Amino acid sequence: MRESSASANGSFTSAMTLIEKGLTYVPKRYVLPPSLRPDGTLCNTCLPIVDLSNRQHPLLRSQIIQDVHLACKKFGFFQVVNHGIPLSVMDNAIDAASEFFDLPTQDKRHLLSSNVCDPVRYGTSLNHVKDKVHFWRDFLKHYANPTSTWIDLWPSNPKCYKKKMVNYTMAAQKLQEELMEVIFESLGLNTNYLHEDIAEGSQVMAVNCYPACPEPDLTLGLPPHTDYGMISIILQNHQGLQIMGRDEKWHSVPLIEGALAVLLGDHMEVLTNGIYKSVVHRATVNSEKKRISIVSLHSLALGKKVRPASALVNEQNILSYKEGGFSDFLDFISGEDIVEANIGGVFRNSDGHWILGYCMHIPNTTITEAELKDPDYAYMHMNLHPLQVEIDAQEVITLLSSSKAKYANILSDCRSVLRQLHDPVVTHIYREQHKAADSVAKYGANKALTAMTLFDSPPLFAESMVEADRLGITFCRRTTFCNLPTDSLTSEACSSSNPTMPCPVLPRASLLIILVIANQGRQMHLNFYN
Ligand SMILES: O=C(O)CCC(=O)C(=O)O
Numbered sequence: 001m002r003e004s005s006a007s008a009n010g011s012f013t014s015a016m017t018l019i020e021k022g023l024t025y026v027p028k029r030y031v032l033p034p035s036l037r038p039d040g041t042l043c044n045t046c047l048p049i050v051d052l053s054n055r056q057h058p059l060l061r062s063q064i065i066q067d068v069h070l071a072c073k074k075f076g077f078f079q080v081v082n083h084g085i086p087l088s089v090m091d092n093a094i095d096a097a098s099e100f101f102d103l104p105t106q107d108k109r110h111l112l113s114s115n116v117c118d119p120v121r122y123g124t125s126l127n128h129v130k131d132k133v134h135f136w137r138d139f140l141k142h143y144a145n146p147t148s149t150w151i152d153l154w155p156s157n158p159k160c161y162k163k164k165m166v167n168y169t170m171a172a173q174k175l176q177e178e179l180m181e182v183i184f185e186s187l188g189l190n191t192n193y194l195h196e197d198i199a200e201g202s203q204v205m206a207v208n209c210y211p212a213c214p215e216p217d218l219t220l221g222l223p224p225h226t227d228y229g230m231i232s233i234i235l236q237n238h239q240g241l242q243i244m245g246r247d248e249k250w251h252s253v254p255l256i257e258g259a260l261a262v263l264l265g266d267h268m269e270v271l272t273n274g275i276y277k278s279v280v281h282r283a284t285v286n287s288e289k290k291r292i293s294i295v296s297l298h299s300l301a302l303g304k305k306v307r308p309a310s311a312l313v314n315e316q317n318i319l320s321y322k323e324g325g326f327s328d329f330l331d332f333i334s335g336e337d338i339v340e341a342n343i344g345g346v347f348r349n350s351d352g353h354w355i356l357g358y359c360m361h362i363p364n365t366t367i368t369e370a371e372l373k374d375p376d377y378a379y380m381h382m383n384l385h386p387l388q389v390e391i392d393a394q395e396v397i398t399l400l401s402s403s404k405a406k407y408a409n410i411l412s413d414c415r416s417v418l419r420q421l422h423d424p425v426v427t428h429i430y431r432e433q434h435k436a437a438d439s440v441a442k443y444g445a446n447k448a449l450t451a452m453t454l455f456d457s458p459p460l461f462a463e464s465m466v467e468a469d470r471l472g473i474t475f476c477r478r479t480t481f482c483n484l485p486t487d488s489l490t491s492e493a494c495s496s497s498n499p500t501m502p503c504p505v506l507p508r509a510s511l512l513i514i515l516v517i518a519n520q521g522r523q524m525h526l527n528f529y530n
């Protein structure tokens with residue numbers, strides 16, 4: 001059974017509760033593999049700060065437009081000062097959030113939900129019901145724009161919450177509209193572009209609480225990810241946010257009194273046809289203070305789709321993204337990403353003789369369902385070790401030995417499966433050198449095989465190949481290129497860990513599922529135009 005902060009009978013442990021208990025270590029479920037921990041090697045690059053005071057000035061506005069253009073190009077990120085939101089409004093919002101998280105659990109429990117479509121929900125980590133690896137964060141998420149539609153659903157305890165938070169949410173919505181105009185101008189688009197859609201757009205407040213953590217080097221408040229929307233505006237009371245530069249290095253966002261951080265999201269990347277990229281970011285934790293961040297996530301309304309602006313599509317910058325929207329994102333994170341997969345492989349002993357073959361076709365499955373059917377259980381239960389794993393997707397091996405933050409979730413799962421298999425050596429083998437496994441996996445493409453099929457001796461169709469594989473008789477390579485587009489693993493555009501940009505959107509896929517996906521050449525970046 002996996003450890004979780006919520007069990008079927010309703011017990012729930014927030015990160016705040018752990019601290020109230022006086023824990024002096026982080027429980028095992030929060031401990032990340034070493035390669036995913038914040039390693040403290042940060043870049044000292046100055047991150048861009050844009051002073052908005054002169055944004056309405058007929059002559060001085062152009063400097064702001066230029067600063068925003070450079071910041072968006074280089075980082076997909078900037079901080080704004082003199083943005084017009086009074087300090088008192090921001091401080092009040094932080095106070096309201098802090099008071100909410102200080103309430104006893106029983107006063108917040110009624111808002112507990114793992115349903116990502118609920119307009120108000122309280123929880124911990126990312127999804128307290130599904131997460132295997134936990135993050136040191138409690139959160140309250142609620143819709144905000146338009147205020148009149150949503151405010152009645154917001155917490156009525158603490159009493160000040162609605163009053164204090166609404167001033168901030170309305171100010172953030174207004175600032176977002178102004179920032180979108182500036183960003184559009186920086187792209188040469190009309191400042192009125194999508195004006196109504198933006199004013200009527202969705203605003204989700206992610207109110208995050210990262211309690212002081214006894215072992216901050218072992219865990220994270222939030223893993224590397226990109227936000228799904230157009231832009232996110234972040235208000236924070238302590239340092240902890242880090243962004244990944246285009247150099248793939250982490251940069252700490254400094255705490256500047258009165259400043260707000262602006263992050264470009266995936267929908268902005270789509271709208272600009274990749275001219276601006278969404279920024280990968282994460283939240284670290286500290287051992288001294290509870291950190292609050294209030295993220296105002298802006299996207300078009302639920303039913304609307306974002307597509308590349310036609311003025312930004314031309315011969316030099318060809319159409320590179322499919323349209324997508326907030327509802328696609330919710331579908332994905334609610335686990336309804338429908339995939340079709342074949343799985344299959346062969347266990348052989350050290351002399352190359354057959355031990356067991358397995359295959360299965362998984363039609364119309366979600367990643368979660370596929371995971372449950374995943375034969376890594378077969379691996380574990382067979383207790384075959386030492387094991388050596390040979391796979392025909394070189395990219396998967398490269399990823400396994402990399403620390404690419406972009407693929408943190410999926411790699412973490414892979415490594416966890418491998419650990420349970422006693423850390424076998426994973427090596428590359430050309431498909432033609434492992435014809436038997438290849439043929440068994442292909443047999444799994446048979447749509448009738450919807451239950452796991454096991455072969456305790458070589459099936460007829462694989463018999464001759466087993467012997468050939470054993471003797472090392474290599475078959476000719478039929479293809480000279482890899483079946484998994486290398487682009488999809490390396491391109492900047494595929495950098496998102498966010499469900500609308502699905503490389504990392506297979507967050508809980510395990511090793512076998514990656515292999516299946518790799519073997520199937522599944523498009524890893526569904527929003528990517530192809
Ligand atoms: O706490 C932070 O600074 C970042 C929060 C964040 O990235 C999010 O809620 O999406």
Ligand SMILES: [Fe+2]
Pocket residue numbers: 225226227281
């Ligand atoms: Fe984020």
